Amino acid sequence: MARQQKSMELEVCEPVESRKSLFERVAIHLDVNDWNHTAYQDKGYFSMGARLRDASIRLIIDVAEKENWDRVLVYSIYPNYVPEHRRAAMLQAINRINYTLAFGSLEMDLKDGEVRVRTVVEGIGNLGDAMIERVLGSNLGTTNRFQAALLAVAFGNASPDTVIELAERGEEVTLQ
Numbered sequence: 616m617a618r619q620q621k622s623m624e625l626e627v628c629e630p631v632e633s634r635k636s637l638f639e640r641v642a643i644h645l646d647v648n649d650w651n652h653t654a655y656q657d658k659g660y661f662s663m664g665a666r667l668r669d670a671s672i673r674l675i676i677d678v679a680e681k682e683n684w685d686r687v688l689v690y691s692i693y694p695n696y697v698p699e700h701r702r703a704a705m706l707q708a709i710n711r712i713n714y715t716l717a718f719g720s721l722e723m724d725l726k727d728g729e730v731r732v733r734t735v736v737e738g739i740g741n742l743g744d745a746m747i748e749r750v751l752g753s754n755l756g757t758t759n760r761f762q763a764a765l766l767a768v769a770f771g772n773a774s775p776d777t778v779i780e781l782a783e784r785g786e787e788v789t790l791q
Contacts (some may be wrong), residue, residue, distance in 0.1 A: 617656060627782065641687065644747050645676075652676075665755065669763040670694060686737035687750050691737070691758035697728035697769040707775035708768045712761055715779065719751050721761070730765060732758045782786040 635643070638656055645652050645661065652663035662746040670693075677688040697705045702725060709721045709730070719734035734754040736746050764781035767773035775783060 634741070637685045637687070638678045640742075640744065641676060641678055641747055642743060644751075665683055667755070667759040667762060668765070669759075672758055672762075674755075679739065683739050683757050684737065685740065686735060686740040687746070687747055688733070688735045688743060689750050689754040691729045691732040691754050693765065695730075695766065695769065697723065697730060699728065701772075704768055704775050705765070708765060708778040711775060712782075713776050716757065720735050721757075721765075723740075728769075730769075732761075 638654075638659065641661065642652075642654055645663075650663055650665075652661045654661050659678050661674075661678075663674050663676075665672050667672050667767070672694060673692040675690040675692065677686075677690070679686040679688070702723065705723055705728070709723055713720050718729050719732060721730065723730045732754055734750050734757070735744060736750040738746070761778070761782050763784075764778045767781055768775055768778055
């Protein structure tokens with residue numbers, strides 16, 4: 616009796632790409648949007664510069680990912696340090712701004728007068744690309760909106776009472 620051999624065709628499956636890490640997804644977002652950045656994957660953050668309407672800033676994107684928790688924390692750091700004699704006025708201005716913000720906040724280091732904008736998004740599980748875009752866009756929008764007004768308070772002796780009004784000026788109006 617002759618044996619019949621069945622030939623089996625095996626379907627070759629391409630390896631399934633594992634879910635990209637949050638750090639990788641942030642890196643892809645920055646690359647796709649042509650952001651020139653330095654990645655410090657071992658420390659979990661990105662660093663870059665950005666040119667806004669009134670000046671340049673330094674941007675830090677801190678990425679944390681645990682088993683069921685993701686966080687993207689963005690800091691935009693203004694390049695100028697507030698002189699010691701203007702820090703009380705700057706704190707008043709920052710407080711007025713923070714009171715109006717729904718997302719993010721401004722803060723100042725009282726030791727050296729460094730001012731920065733902080734926004735954060737976190738969630739259980741996978742933060743989507745839209746959330747990465749939102750935290751970056753909101754941070755840069757707030758930073759850009761208040762930069763000139765804060766400079767006026769820090770160096771132009773503008774009153775902290777006027778910081779919101781100064782920030783609402785049109786593109787064609789300068790503070791000089």
